[in-house]
Amino acid sequence: MKFFIDTALLHEIREANDLGVLDGVTTNPSLMAKAGISGKENILKHYHEICQLVEGDVSAEVIATEYEGMIREGEELAEIHENIVVKVPMTRDGVKALRTFYKMGIRTNCTLVFSAGQAILAAKAGATYVSPFIGRLDDASTDGLSLIEQMVLIYRNFGFETQILAASIRHTMHLVHCAEIGADVVTCPLNVITGLLYHPLTDIGLAKFLEDHRKANA
Ligand code: G3P
Numbered sequence: 001m002k003f004f005i006d007t008a009l010l011h012e013i014r015e016a017n018d019l020g021v022l023d024g025v026t027t028n029p030s031l032m033a034k035a036g037i038s039g040k041e042n043i044l045k046h047y048h049e050i051c052q053l054v055e056g057d058v059s060a061e062v063i064a065t066e067y068e069g070m071i072r073e074g075e076e077l078a079e080i081h082e083n084i085v086v087k088v089p090m091t092r093d094g095v096k097a098l099r100t101f102y103k104m105g106i107r108t109n110c111t112l113v114f115s116a117g118q119a120i121l122a123a124k125a126g127a128t129y130v131s132p133f134i135g136r137l138d139d140a141s142t143d144g145l146s147l148i149e150q151m152v153l154i155y156r157n158f159g160f161e162t163q164i165l166a167a168s169i170r171h172t173m174h175l176v177h178c179a180e181i182g183a184d185v186v187t188c189p190l191n192v193i194t195g196l197l198y199h200p201l202t203d204i205g206l207a208k209f210l211e212d213h214r215k216a217n218a
Contacts, residue, residue: 003021005190086107108186123158
């Protein structure tokens with residue numbers, strides 16, 4: 001399972017990358033705004049900077065909502081770096097754009113996916129990745145992980161090559177369950193990735209080992 005970080009903050013990307021387990025980055029317009037990045041030139045420059053930091057796919061989202069605009073923006077984003085994956089929303093125009101990008105050889109991530117039907121459509125259109133938002137489904141009293149289960153089954157049934165990129169991950173158990181179910185990728189905030197490190201018994205055990213060593217070598 002690949003680990004992507006879901007942020008546009010360079011210091012967070014560096015920290016996850018330093019751990020040596022990072023496979024890529026996802027961003028969205030909200031995350032770019034949160035990182036204080038605005039204006040077309042700055043946004044393109046920022047994506048370039050992220051691509052220099054990480055060896056792996058970097059999702060960059062289109063802002064346009066109609067087909068022609070999506071294609072124009074996607075081509076521009078794809079030119080920034082070979083690791084850019086164009087993120088396209090699950091809409092009628094988005095699905096058309098996914099198909100066109102597929103034919104053009106531009107890799108895509110279909111975002112804002114909340115149902116198995118949407119996931120089938122995105123895979124049929126040739127999306128490289130599809131992003132079900134499991135945390136937001138949970139927020140709406142719907143089991144987000146069940147959607148991942150459905151997608152794993154459906155994609156396996158028909159041999160779709162589209163990768164399931166579990167997004168809107170809120171905590172470490174989301175990540176662990178996605179691994180059990182067989183999601184191809186999880187994209188998480190930094191605290192979820194680093195949260196995997198900790199267990200109180202590890203800390204207690206290490207303190208005891210060091211204390212015993214100190215006593216024996218006093
Ligand atoms: O990148 C999209 C997704 O991960 C958003 O997560 O926490 O805003 O629902 P969240």
